[in-house]
Amino acid sequence: MARRSKSALVGRRLLQAAPSVVGIIIVTFLLTRALPGDPAVYFAGPAADENSIAQIRASLGLDRPLHEQFIFYVGDLLQGDLGKSLSTGQPVLDEILSRLPASLELTLLALIFSIAVALPLGVLAATRPNSWIDQLCRIVTTAGVSLPTFFTGLFLVYVFYYLLGLAPAPMGRLNIAFLPPDPVTGFFTIDALLAGDLETFWAAIGQLILPAITLGLFTLAPIARMTRGAMLQALGSEFIRTARAAGLPRRKVVLTYGLGNAVLPVVTTLGMVFSFMLGSNVLVEKVFAWPGIGSYAIEALVASDYAAVQGFVLTMAILFVVVNLAIDIVYTMIDPRVGIEG
Amino acid sequence: MDRRQFLKTTGTVAAGAGVMPLFSMLPAEAAPKGVLVVISGETINSMDIHRKGTNRPSYVNAVNLYDRLIEFGVKKKPDGSFTYDYSKLVPGIAESWEIAKDGMSVTFKIRKNAVFWDGSPVTANDVKWSFDRAVSVGGFPSTQMKAGSLEKPEQFVVVDAKTFTIKFLRKSKLTLPDLAVPVPMIINSKVAKKHATAKDPWATEYLHRNPAGSGPFKLERWNPGQQVVYARNEKWTQGPVPAIKRIILREVPSQATRRALLERGDAHMAFPVALKDANELKSKKNLKVIGTPIENCMYIVGLNFKFKPFQDKKVRQAVAWAIPYEEIFKNAAYGRGVPMWGGKATKPETIEWPQPFPYKTDLDKAKALLAQTDYKDGFEVPLSINLGLSDWTEPTALLIQEGLAKIGIKASIEKIPGATWRTASLVEKRLAFHLETFGGWLNYPDYYFFWAYLKGHLFNSSNYHNPEIEKLVSETLYLEVDDPAYAPKIKRMLEIAFDDLPRIPLWQPFDDIAMQKNVEGYTYFFHRQLVAANIKLT
Numbered sequence: 001m002a003r004r005s006k007s008a009l010v011g012r013r014l015l016q017a018a019p020s021v022v023g024i025i026i027v028t029f030l031l032t033r034a035l036p037g038d039p040a041v042y043f044a045g046p047a048a049d050e051n052s053i054a055q056i057r058a059s060l061g062l063d064r065p066l067h068e069q070f071i072f073y074v075g076d077l078l079q080g081d082l083g084k085s086l087s088t089g090q091p092v093l094d095e096i097l098s099r100l101p102a103s104l105e106l107t108l109l110a111l112i113f114s115i116a117v118a119l120p121l122g123v124l125a126a127t128r129p130n131s132w133i134d135q136l137c138r139i140v141t142t143a144g145v146s147l148p149t150f151f152t153g154l155f156l157v158y159v160f161y162y163l164l165g166l167a168p169a170p171m172g173r174l175n176i177a178f179l180p181p182d183p184v185t186g187f188f189t190i191d192a193l194l195a196g197d198l199e200t201f202w203a204a205i206g207q208l209i210l211p212a213i214t215l216g217l218f219t220l221a222p223i224a225r226m227t228r229g230a231m232l233q234a235l236g237s238e239f240i241r242t243a244r245a246a247g248l249p250r251r252k253v254v255l256t257y258g259l260g261n262a263v264l265p266v267v268t269t270l271g272m273v274f275s276f277m278l279g280s281n282v283l284v285e286k287v288f289a290w291p292g293i294g295s296y297a298i299e300a301l302v303a304s305d306y307a308a309v310q311g312f313v314l315t316m317a318i319l320f321v322v323v324n325l326a327i328d329i330v331y332t333m334i335d336p337r338v339g340i341e342g
Numbered sequence: 343m344d345r346r347q348f349l350k351t352t353g354t355v356a357a358g359a360g361v362m363p364l365f366s367m368l369p370a371e372a373a374p375k376g377v378l379v380v381i382s383g384e385t386i387n388s389m390d391i392h393r394k395g396t397n398r399p400s401y402v403n404a405v406n407l408y409d410r411l412i413e414f415g416v417k418k419k420p421d422g423s424f425t426y427d428y429s430k431l432v433p434g435i436a437e438s439w440e441i442a443k444d445g446m447s448v449t450f451k452i453r454k455n456a457v458f459w460d461g462s463p464v465t466a467n468d469v470k471w472s473f474d475r476a477v478s479v480g481g482f483p484s485t486q487m488k489a490g491s492l493e494k495p496e497q498f499v500v501v502d503a504k505t506f507t508i509k510f511l512r513k514s515k516l517t518l519p520d521l522a523v524p525v526p527m528i529i530n531s532k533v534a535k536k537h538a539t540a541k542d543p544w545a546t547e548y549l550h551r552n553p554a555g556s557g558p559f560k561l562e563r564w565n566p567g568q569q570v571v572y573a574r575n576e577k578w579t580q581g582p583v584p585a586i587k588r589i590i591l592r593e594v595p596s597q598a599t600r601r602a603l604l605e606r607g608d609a610h611m612a613f614p615v616a617l618k619d620a621n622e623l624k625s626k627k628n629l630k631v632i633g634t635p636i637e638n639c640m641y642i643v644g645l646n647f648k649f650k651p652f653q654d655k656k657v658r659q660a661v662a663w664a665i666p667y668e669e670i671f672k673n674a675a676y677g678r679g680v681p682m683w684g685g686k687a688t689k690p691e692t693i694e695w696p697q698p699f700p701y702k703t704d705l706d707k708a709k710a711l712l713a714q715t716d717y718k719d720g721f722e723v724p725l726s727i728n729l730g731l732s733d734w735t736e737p738t739a740l741l742i743q744e745g746l747a748k749i750g751i752k753a754s755i756e757k758i759p760g761a762t763w764r765t766a767s768l769v770e771k772r773l774a775f776h777l778e779t780f781g782g783w784l785n786y787p788d789y790y791f792f793w794a795y796l797k798g799h800l801f802n803s804s805n806y807h808n809p810e811i812e813k814l815v816s817e818t819l820y821l822e823v824d825d826p827a828y829a830p831k832i833k834r835m836l837e838i839a840f841d842d843l844p845r846i847p848l849w850q851p852f853d854d855i856a857m858q859k860n861v862e863g864y865t866y867f868f869h870r871q872l873v874a875a876n877i878k879l880t
Contacts, residue, residue, distance in 0.1 A: 285595075
């Protein structure tokens with residue numbers, strides 16, 4: 001790769017993302033309109049007649065032609081206005097800003113848990129193929145993927161909350177006795193620490209543990225499998241044989257040269273897993289009454305709540321672009337070949 | 343409010359509480375004294391019942407944060423639980439009221455000491471502004487007001503600061519009860535007008551988030567999608583100050599999680615309760631389940647007249663004889679309801695409503711009836727169900743499918759998502775064979791028929807049209823129940839419904855709410871919202 005400054009690289013990546021974001025805006029707009037169900041009917045309430053449904057349709061602007069609706073939508077979007085969700089009655093932007101951190105906090109913790117378990121497991125499995133640890137890795141990953149998250153979630157709630165009473169009540173991000181810390185980042189744990197409020201910090205961590213483990217168990221599999229596969233490949237390659245032949249210590253061979261090279265595909269997988277987890281942990285959110293973005297999107301879809309669905313898809317698209325960008329940057333930094341070339 | 347203050351008043355326990363086993367081992371009756379924790383599977387999306395898009399669970403705000411001129415009374419049932427009393431209207435903001443001699447208006451005297459939360463007195467101007475708003479904003483509130491013949495702002499007259507008159511468009515038995523439903527709540531018009539704009543003359547944007555009422559509770563905080571917290575109004579004058587200091591309404595979407603929270607004692611009350619859970623929770627030592635038949639409400643099978651075979655009355659009756667009612671009641675309703683089949687006479691003896699229709703499972707009769715029609719070899723029909731209500735619709739549909747197969751009718755089950763359901767079933771009325779439900783707030787058979795049996799009306803998902811029913815409903819809708827003409831006309835109406843069968847009733851469902859044994863005073867209301875002012879913790 002030709003020499004190119006980091007900022008130019010970032011700029012180019014951002015430019016590449018622009019057409020996809022525009023495409024996403026158009027496609028979501030059209031797709032939401034193609035959703036079955038008529039929002040005017042839904043929001044007219046239980047005892048509405050044709051008259052009141054028509055009134056509501058007019059007040060939502062849904063009686064206008066599609067292209068006019070689109071122009072209005074894009075105009076609002078340019079002013080940073082994502083519109084107002086009808087089902088929750090809140091501006092979509094506010095709602096996403098309050099729910100996204102909840103999802104991010106949970107997902108990040110789950111990912112940390114997942115990496116902490118999956119990476120060593122994958123490495124050990126690869127260094128000792130077909131040993132008991134390899135089998136264990138296989139069992140854990142198969143179980144993690146095949147157990148539905150709502151089942152794992154309910155099972156953990158049943159054991160650790162209902163039977164043992166070790167976990168706090170699964171009632172969302174904080175127990176009823178606590179107030180959320182003043183929002184800075186939107187992450188309750190970090191905000192509580194910033195406010196110097198340890199009580200709230202521990203309470204927030206307590207609420208996070210079970211859902212994070214539930215979610216983490218589900219994402220163990222791709223990470224562990226990818227680590228194992230990449231490690232096997234790396235360990236089988238010639239530079240490892242050279243390193244071994246040169247009599248380097250096993251630890252250095254495996255961790256520095258093996259893992260150092262195997263970590264690239266794992267990082268790519270992490271990016272995918274992260275974006276996927278963020279939007280798709282609806283069931284975990286439901287079980288733990290977690291006010292995250294996944295359940296928001298589902299509720300919005302069910303109600304044909306156009307503004308909310310569009311806002312969600314747009315946010316996820318932008319997030320996806322950002323995550324991919326971050327992964328690309330991380331990639332260039334940790335890729336050993338880049339260092340050698342330089 | 344200060345965070346520390348809140349922690350203090352709610353009596354938080356030691357540091358690290360969230361993860362310390364000790365803390366969570368405490369049953370949450372240990373939740374701070376005077377605090378009631380209610381968990382619900384539903385989202386509250388607005389503080390304003392008049393707003394477009396306000397959902398049903400949000401009506402709880404209209405009920406607890408606002409007062410009305412008059413309210414329904416409360417009575418104790420033989421089993422010791424409480425229910426609202428449809429026949430008794432009691433003072434709310436109005437201390438008394440009087441119907442004019444000509445019967446064409448009613449005048450209310452407003453309580454002298456009635457004040458809003460901000461301390462300003464409740465006046466006739468506030469009442470007029472609120473009622474004008476309800477009839478002008480359109481959508482559900484206007485429709486509901488119309489049901490009580492409250493249609494135009496000119497009907498509402500301010501006589502003086504404490505005297506308010508409603509002029510009737512017609513004499514109707516529905517007018518006064520309609521003033522006690524959640525919709526005609528009284529809003530602090532001085533506060534609201536400050537936030538009204540030319541584009542939004544009724545301050546819907548403001549009142550959507552900021553209630554301005556006089557009710558027994560004030561809004562303390564609202565985290566949309568998570569919780570609503572009420573604090574009691576210490577200055578409430580319309581009744582005794584509530585026993586509960588603070589109410590936390592938490593959203594817990596998962597049925598299983600709600601059950602765990604309730605059984606562990608971390609929540610005082612939970613709803614909705616799954617039909618199959620209700621009986622099990624009942625048997626727990628620390629819990630009770632109060633189930634009340636929902637008034638004027640039935641789960642029904644709809645037979646659409648657009649579908650050719652159902653245009654034949656004998657086919658409709660054959661279907662009614664072929665439905666396995668008992669099994670459905672046992673397996674889909676778990677016995678939680680009032681059977682609406684097996685009535686004795688084909689002519690109703692009373693005007694009680696709902697009452698069982700004169701059908702039961704009798705395959706021979708069903709076959710005989712079907713044999714007299716063009717469809718003796720049976721036919722195929724899609725049976726549509728609402729996935730949003732799958733806990734009863736799914737098992738019911740399977741059993742009906744099985745029952746109809748025995749007389750040669752092949753029903754294929756078509757599942758429709760909740761959001762699409764209303765459009766398909768009620769607006770387009772295109773579902774040939776379907777499971778529906780409707781409950782009328784105002785508890786009269788003619789009111790039910792008005793919505794569900796008249797041509798073009800929303801809940802008439804069968805496209806039913808019968809000129810005699812149209813005439814009977816229009817004659818009885820406004821008539822007083824004790825009018826000698828009323829009962830015979832209602833009986834005739836029911837008789838036609840029994841025979842003509844555009845809707846086959848299955849059962850009258852229960853409104854189930856589960857709670858700790860120490861929660862007292864829960865009262866069933868037709869709107870099925872928690873009326874928190876009545877609740878006590880013992």
